[in-house]
Amino acid sequence: MAPATPATARSLVLRAERRFKRARLYFGHGTDNARDEAVFLVFHALGLPFDCGDAVLDSPRTAAEAAEVEALVSARIRTRRPAAYLTGRMWFAGHEFEVNDDVLVPRSPIAELILGRFQPWAAATEVHRILDIGTGSGCIGIAAALAFPAATVDATDISAEALKVAARNITRHRLEARLQLHLVDLFPPPVTGAYDLILANPPYVPESERADLPEEYLHEPALALFAADQGLALIRRIFARAASRLTAQGLLVLDAGGTWPEVEAAFPELTILWVELQHGGDGIGIIGRSDLARLPLQ
Numbered sequence: 482m483a484p485a486t487p488a489t490a491r492s493l494v495l496r497a498e499r500r501f502k503r504a505r506l507y508f509g510h511g512t513d514n515a516r517d518e519a520v521f522l523v524f525h526a527l528g529l530p531f532d533c534g535d536a537v538l539d540s541p542r543t544a545a546e547a548a549e550v551e552a553l554v555s556a557r558i559r560t561r562r563p564a565a566y567l568t569g570r571m572w573f574a575g576h577e578f579e580v581n582d583d584v585l586v587p588r589s590p591i592a593e594l595i596l597g598r599f600q601p602w603a604a605a606t607e608v609h610r611i612l613d614i615g616t617g618s619g620c621i622g623i624a625a626a627l628a629f630p631a632a633t634v635d636a637t638d639i640s641a642e643a644l645k646v647a648a649r650n651i652t653r654h655r656l657e658a659r660l661q662l663h664l665v666d667l668f669p670p671p672v673t674g675a676y677d678l679i680l681a682n683p684p685y686v687p688e689s690e691r692a693d694l695p696e697e698y699l700h701e702p703a704l705a706l707f708a709a710d711q712g713l714a715l716i717r718r719i720f721a722r723a724a725s726r727l728t729a730q731g732l733l734v735l736d737a738g739g740t741w742p743e744v745e746a747a748f749p750e751l752t753i754l755w756v757e758l759q760h761g762g763d764g765i766g767i768i769g770r771s772d773l774a775r776l777p778l779q
């Protein structure tokens with residue numbers, strides 16, 4: 482009998498991909514297909530960079546390495562936990578973040594706008610102060626701080642556990658001097674001054690959808706996903722108070738995800754620009770301070 486061919490990164494990825502497809506996993510936490518999910522996990526287990534060349538992809542792996550891959554791949558299938566919770570890390574706007582199941586897996590399409598420095602909507606040179614509401618892992622506030630190196634950022638959350646993760650990510654990206662965390666309900670106290678940009682990816686999934694969600698989502702904190710009032714509860718409160726916290730030319734950038742049509746219907750008097758994204762996703766709305774100022778305080 483011929484000796485078994487040793488596994489390579491390529492063969493391990495292809496095998497994991499086939500198993501993920503057979504197991505009918507759900508992909509919505511940073512990847513959207515079985516191949517990318519397999520690459521994410523196999524490369525993590527082997528400690529490979531995503532841009533390793535063909536020679537590395539096709540070189541033989543030890544039995545111990547193959548066993549590492551097997552452990553991760555089986556855990557993904559058995560537990561249905563998002564891959565980022567198994568590896569403890571995720572990329573957002575080109576930066577690496579620590580994640581655990583106290584925080585949402587970073588995936589907001591706001592990343593695309595951060596990388597483009599909110600052009601053409603924001604006067605980039607005028608962005609001095611930024612607020613990130615519901616910061617979770619800190620990904621949006623941190624990526625914004627890195628995109629605007631002269632700006633200061635406040636980031637809020639009501640989850641003390643999430644803020645511990647955010648604090649570690651702030652240290653990782655050496656932003657302690659420019660990024661301040663606040664354990665508060667939505668907005669920090671007004672003493673922080675007016676913001677040029679308010680960024681928010683609040684919970685917006687209607688409670689009624691909980692039972693229909695793929696199992697992967699149920700590993701994320703409920704506080705990060707669900708909102709009362711058909712998903713609109715927090716968005717209403719952000720809209721009601723945002724104008725009073727923005728500079729005259731300031732903008733609110735909201736990730737309303739799949740709830741965006743309900744937001745549009747609930748606020749017919751508001752001019753919301755729903756951005757056409759180049760890299761996929763929808764539900765990102767941009768609203769100017771003057772429009773928000775016309776809404777009644779709630």
Ligand SMILES: C[S@@+](CC[C@H](N)C(=O)[O-])C[C@H]1O[C@@H](n2cnc3c(N)ncnc32)[C@H](O)[C@@H]1O
Nearest residue numbers: 587615616617638639640666667682683684705
């Ligand atoms: C959808 S997650 C977004 C996390 C992160 N910004 C991201 O994009 O990955 C929503 C976050 O809002 C936080 N949150 C929920 N209710 C809040 C409130 N009333 N005030 C501040 N943060 C809140 C949750 O704990 C969670 O971290």
